[in-house]
Amino acid sequence: MNRSKTGEELDGALDTWILNKRRELIEDIKTLVRIPSISAAPNGKYPFGEPCGAVVDSMEGLIRKHGLGVKSYDYYGIGALYGKDTAERLSSNSIGFFSHLDVVPPGDGWTGSPFEGREQDGFIIGRGATDNKGPAVAVLYTLKFLQDQGIVLKHGLYAFFGCNEEAGMQDIAHFLEVDNPPAFGLVSDSSFPVCNGEKGILTADFVANLGEGNLVRFEGGTVSNMVPNYASVELRGIGAEEARAVLGSDFTVEALEGSGQPGGALVRISARGISGHAAFPENSVNALQKLAAGILKANLAQGDAVPALTFVADSFADYYGEGLNIAFEDELSGKTTHVGSTGATREGKLIIGINVRYAITSPQEELVERLRQRGAAYGYTLEKIHNRPPCYTPADDPLVIALNDIANRHLGTDLKPFVMGGGTHARRLPRAVGYGPERRDIPSPFGPLEGKAHQVNEAVSVASLEEAIHIYVQAILKLDELLS
Numbered sequence: 001m002n003r004s005k006t007g008e009e010l011d012g013a014l015d016t017w018i019l020n021k022r023r024e025l026i027e028d029i030k031t032l033v034r035i036p037s038i039s040a041a042p043n044g045k046y047p048f049g050e051p052c053g054a055v056v057d058s059m060e061g062l063i064r065k066h067g068l069g070v071k072s073y074d075y076y077g078i079g080a081l082y083g084k085d086t087a088e089r090l091s092s093n094s095i096g097f098f099s100h101l102d103v104v105p106p107g108d109g110w111t112g113s114p115f116e117g118r119e120q121d122g123f124i125i126g127r128g129a130t131d132n133k134g135p136a137v138a139v140l141y142t143l144k145f146l147q148d149q150g151i152v153l154k155h156g157l158y159a160f161f162g163c164n165e166e167a168g169m170q171d172i173a174h175f176l177e178v179d180n181p182p183a184f185g186l187v188s189d190s191s192f193p194v195c196n197g198e199k200g201i202l203t204a205d206f207v208a209n210l211g212e213g214n215l216v217r218f219e220g221g222t223v224s225n226m227v228p229n230y231a232s233v234e235l236r237g238i239g240a241e242e243a244r245a246v247l248g249s250d251f252t253v254e255a256l257e258g259s260g261q262p263g264g265a266l267v268r269i270s271a272r273g274i275s276g277h278a279a280f281p282e283n284s285v286n287a288l289q290k291l292a293a294g295i296l297k298a299n300l301a302q303g304d305a306v307p308a309l310t311f312v313a314d315s316f317a318d319y320y321g322e323g324l325n326i327a328f329e330d331e332l333s334g335k336t337t338h339v340g341s342t343g344a345t346r347e348g349k350l351i352i353g354i355n356v357r358y359a360i361t362s363p364q365e366e367l368v369e370r371l372r373q374r375g376a377a378y379g380y381t382l383e384k385i386h387n388r389p390p391c392y393t394p395a396d397d398p399l400v401i402a403l404n405d406i407a408n409r410h411l412g413t414d415l416k417p418f419v420m421g422g423g424t425h426a427r428r429l430p431r432a433v434g435y436g437p438e439r440r441d442i443p444s445p446f447g448p449l450e451g452k453a454h455q456v457n458e459a460v461s462v463a464s465l466e467e468a469i470h471i472y473v474q475a476i477l478k479l480d481e482l483l484s
């Protein structure tokens, strides 16, 4: 090994190094958080819209500032290269970090602006702070530290920062068109110790004809991977006073223009829920379900609106597959989860989008058939089925064991590798695991409804990022030693 320092010596050196770098690290994260980089439609040279272009330019500036090599991926993302020959070795025998710079929409209910990068009690708060800009900067500092220490590695080392992770993963698809996959990939978009598997992800639309009924419009949810916190419907033939009287204070009722038209009064009813990540729906409240159930309970739906809304009320009353008759679970990955994430009316049809994270051993063919049957019972057809199969690296893989030990040693924990419902770049790579930087063993100081990925007041702990850099440095040394 061509190294001047042992892992232990490096760990000690990192303590001092990080202390001197802390302010700069915080400012670098805030620079990225201030860009509202929600992955969007192509715009000129930007495949995911201008804000994602801006975040790539900004990250390129940080990579250059820290003296690392830059690799362009035509605004699908940006690469940071370690050492002189990583560029040549990218296509052969490298260790790759994978993070993303795109974010989900902020939603409402934030304290202050979601794109301000506010600091509070050791946290940076803002959309994307922990998912995934803070961790991306931690990875960048890992490479920077190794470079400052003059560490020579046998393998190439790089970091890829994508811009479409939350909205279709075209970023990693582009990466794999340009470069070969790494010998081993570390995805910094998970929790410690090691996430060695991801559940399958199935998305689909349930579509019902509204032909005969009083449901004119239904709207709620903007993206597939979030539990919606707002939904509204427009019903014909119902007066606002009447609706208010039967619905109670949990719903907002407005009389709309067009009342007095054929068919009678038009009223808009809306409900608020609590948003959450589709893969971790516990503690969220689905506004689509709440609204449909409320309207049915108040007997305000008529004709075809009744089965259409009953489907929404029944299907999304739980998160564990019961409502869609797909409640598979196994020891490796736990329960299947499901959410109804979007609702919309188009051309006389009600379209309900679902997002299912199914247990690794679920029978995939049967899953789709069960969904079809469930929908049919309420007059729905199943369309736009998109299945991303699960991925799994055995927990007894020597590299998984080594990475797990490093994380446990640094965190003072005794945790086992785990499988999660979240979908990351790891599932697109032949050999990769999720590796931090979140902690599964520590509850969020913001409570169950705030502070985490996809939630309001999303936050990242600076101390946990510093801990992650310690772990990442040791992981690189270990992988460099263990990989052929």
Ligand SMILES: [Zn+2]
Pocket (backbone or CB within 6 Å): 100, 131, 132, 165, 189
């Ligand atoms: Zn993420």
